[in-house]
Amino acid sequence: MAEVLDLDAEMHKGYVEQLLGGIARQLAREPRTVLDIGAGTGAGTLALARRFPHAEVVAVDRAPEMLARIRKASERNGFGDRVHTVEADLDAGLPTVDPIDLAWAALSLHHVEDPDALLRQLFEVMEPGGTVVITEMESQPRFLPDDIGIGTPGLEARCHAAAASRGWNRYPDWSDTLLRAGFEMVEKRHDELGVDVDDTARRYAHAVLGRMRAGFEPALSGEDRDTLDLLTGHGPESVLHRTDLVVRGDRTVWIARAAKTHGSVMTHGSVIRP
Numbered sequence: 001m002a003e004v005l006d007l008d009a010e011m012h013k014g015y016v017e018q019l020l021g022g023i024a025r026q027l028a029r030e031p032r033t034v035l036d037i038g039a040g041t042g043a044g045t046l047a048l049a050r051r052f053p054h055a056e057v058v059a060v061d062r063a064p065e066m067l068a069r070i071r072k073a074s075e076r077n078g079f080g081d082r083v084h085t086v087e088a089d090l091d092a093g094l095p096t097v098d099p100i101d102l103a104w105a106a107l108s109l110h111h112v113e114d115p116d117a118l119l120r121q122l123f124e125v126m127e128p129g130g131t132v133v134i135t136e137m138e139s140q141p142r143f144l145p146d147d148i149g150i151g152t153p154g155l156e157a158r159c160h161a162a163a164a165s166r167g168w169n170r171y172p173d174w175s176d177t178l179l180r181a182g183f184e185m186v187e188k189r190h191d192e193l194g195v196d197v198d199d200t201a202r203r204y205a206h207a208v209l210g211r212m213r214a215g216f217e218p219a220l221s222g223e224d225r226d227t228l229d230l231l232t233g234h235g236p237e238s239v240l241h242r243t244d245l246v247v248r249g250d251r252t253v254w255i256a257r258a259a260k261t262h263g264s265v266m267t268h269g270s271v272i273r274p
């Protein structure tokens with residue numbers, strides 16, 4: 001998982017920087033405290049720290065090994081003093097944090113058991129006028145042309161159908177959840193992402209298809225499993241070598257604002273800044 005997240009971050013670094021640039025232009029002021037919800041290996045955390053050089057960035061995740069990677073990467077990039085990691089299970093609620101100017105939840109909110117409750121708690125700890133950004137992937141990344149020259153055409157679509165049938169990445173339109181929590185919508189948009197096929201893209205395809213092979217094995221036919229073995233092996237049919245590889249992805253982005261008047265900010269019933 002960490003390997004896929006790191007490769008995904010490398011592949012989509014330019015997109016995230018561009019997205020954050022647009023968001024920064026919409027902010028009323030430089031954020032002082034930024035929260036990365038379900039930070040993983042820190043794709044967002046590092047981009048946020050880079051984009052907002054005066055902000056304290058708090059990365060929350062329940063996986064200590066992910067947080068350790070974030071700490072190392074932050075040190076390497078010179079952000080060690082203002083990137084803070086918090087190990088917490090968001091299913092138990094948002095940990096106590098300082099008032100937040102900008103919250104970022106990339107590919108993570110659909111993992112949380114009660115996103116309604118989490119966004120309500122987030123609204124409570126947002127600075128008035130603070131911004132929340134949620135991103136999700138509408139479909140898994142795509143790497144293969146329909147007819148890949150081995151196996152029965154449509155392998156990738158069948159893999160994605162197998163993932164969907166297991167509830168992979170299922171999420172609602174977060175606009176309604178944001179509104180119920182008290183936020184007002186600023187923008188919702190869908191971006192198609194295409195990147196050049198280089199060595200990183202090949203390793204990314206190898207890792208993602210390998211996870212599909214392992215994760216959805218019972219839902220795939222023997223022929224599809226054999227084809228995936230060839231694609232994720234190291235021979236001439238492998239995605240590490242084929243010339244017909246493509247890399248396509250997408251992100252849906254929700255941007256919302258906590259329009260509220262100044263007052264006490266509460267989290268789990270305790271006032272943390274009057």
Ligand SMILES: C[S@@+](CC[C@H](N)C(=O)[O-])C[C@H]1O[C@@H](n2cnc3c(N)ncnc32)[C@H](O)[C@@H]1O
Nearest residue numbers: 038039040043061062063089090091106108111
């Ligand atoms: C798909 S990854 C996304 C990581 C990162 N935001 C990114 O864009 O690369 C989802 C992350 O959410 C974390 N996560 C899932 N459920 C969680 C929970 N209940 N509490 C805390 N973290 C959680 C996982 O550990 C994982 O790191």
